[in-house]
Amino acid sequence: MPARDGTRGRVHMPRCAIAGVEATVAETARAFPRHSHDRFGVGVIVSGGHKSASGRGPVEARMNDTIMVNPGEVHDGSPLDERGRAWHMLYFEPSMLVSAAAELNATEAREVELTQPVAHDPLLKHLFERLFAMAVQPSARDDLACEQALVELVAHLLSAHATCRATGHARMLGTSSVATIAHAKARIDDDPAAPLTLADLADEAGISRFQLLRAFAHETGLPPHAYRMQRRVVLARQLIARGVSLADAAAAAGFADQSHMTRAFVRLLGVTPANYAAAMR
Template identity: 65%
Template sequence: MKPRGRVQMLRCALDGVEATVAHTTHTFARHSHDRFGLGVVIAGGQRSASGRGPVEARATDVITVNPGEVHDGSPLDERGRAWRMLYFTPSLVTATLAECARTPLREVELTRPVLNDPQLSMCFARLFEVAVHDTNEGPVSDNLACEEALLALFAHVGRHYATSAPPGPERNRSIARAKSRIDDEPASASTLADLAAEAGMSRFQLLRSFAHEVGLPPHAYRMQRRVVLARQLIAQGTPLADAAVSAGFSDQSHMTRAFVRLLGVTPAGYAAAVR
């Protein structure tokens, strides 16, 4: 299975940052990331339902996503859309924003999913230029330029588009136990009955409550966690077929379909970018 269009992971000189470029008509299923995402739409437009409401983004718009924010994405028309994205680990974002603000921070939330801000776009373009390179080229070595561009980007984000994250809703402890079971063992073949027993409720109650509180039904959430596990294994150098089995997929083809559906990139493409 191949993505409809081009979605490519690129090497990034900064630790804790992943880069993606895309020009695609692919429709992304509901999913979430474990990182902050920040990017710029280069051409076309996208419609998405995010944790901050339904949004549309067009060429030159900056787009953002918070860790754990369930969202999808589809093109506005048959021409698709193109974008550049950078994904930052939460610890990197929190530390950088705290450094810029000279204020300790624990949790941060980006406040708006779509922005039209030429200065922010310029800051993003500068960071992408100095930190990201094609997989066929050697690594970028100008660490000073990368650090300067990173600080400039998040100094602007911190002044205008970031806030301390409000406390999350207190999750039903029963659902939290079921979710933790998936988080701890995403490769496990747990059934809905197993998860319901963990939560102490019927299968129907578990299915309804899990989707309401997590944003995804149990199967979709487990598939996402399996993709996360497979990515970790691939980044560590595990062969693709072994990573597929270890992450709970029936075979490499099954893993590839899940990667493309959620990320728009194949496991082989991801491996080329991170190894």
């Protein structure tokens, strides 16, 4: 069942028939706070209009536009007016696009970045809608046709809306600063449930709490607490998808209780853990 937010609409995560891909169907006037996803996101605005701000600047998308987001890219999202907006979205495991880029370019593994938050590309819209329909209606799909649709979408996405480069670039900050923040970020990624403090992270990095807070937000787009909360939601989502009970998932992900997890889940994903669990069955 879809998750309803009073009169503000609904966000639904239907079962997706493609391994490594998650689907979202949304129709809502909800404004989402700054957050990021751990996957590449590609979608189409079905009705209304949407605006968001991210590291790539403020953008607006309207009906029939395609929207795209990179893993770890911090952004927010709100409707253009009180009528809200509706969209369909597919989220791809990063390895899917990186492997496809390597295959297309006949090179070693590459770093992939989707370059446009919003695009008016009728072909991309068509390829997305064809794959989305197959992904959420498995009873009506043909495996070969679905695989072809996936390959054709990814190929067009990479050729027209992405850049591919060798990994290992240090961006935005000096190399030493990037390494410092990468270590702090890895500490959170490795165990989001751990009760780390800002002082813990700063001591390990050999810098002050104020330096860490400023550098972490500069490099990731989020302060450490917000980043850890997001990683806890990701961990809880993964546990729930594997069949772990909601209460156990909340405890394992570091939430105070199941209600705490539910509030964080809805805030960042727009869907309750219970609805997400139902979609994964």
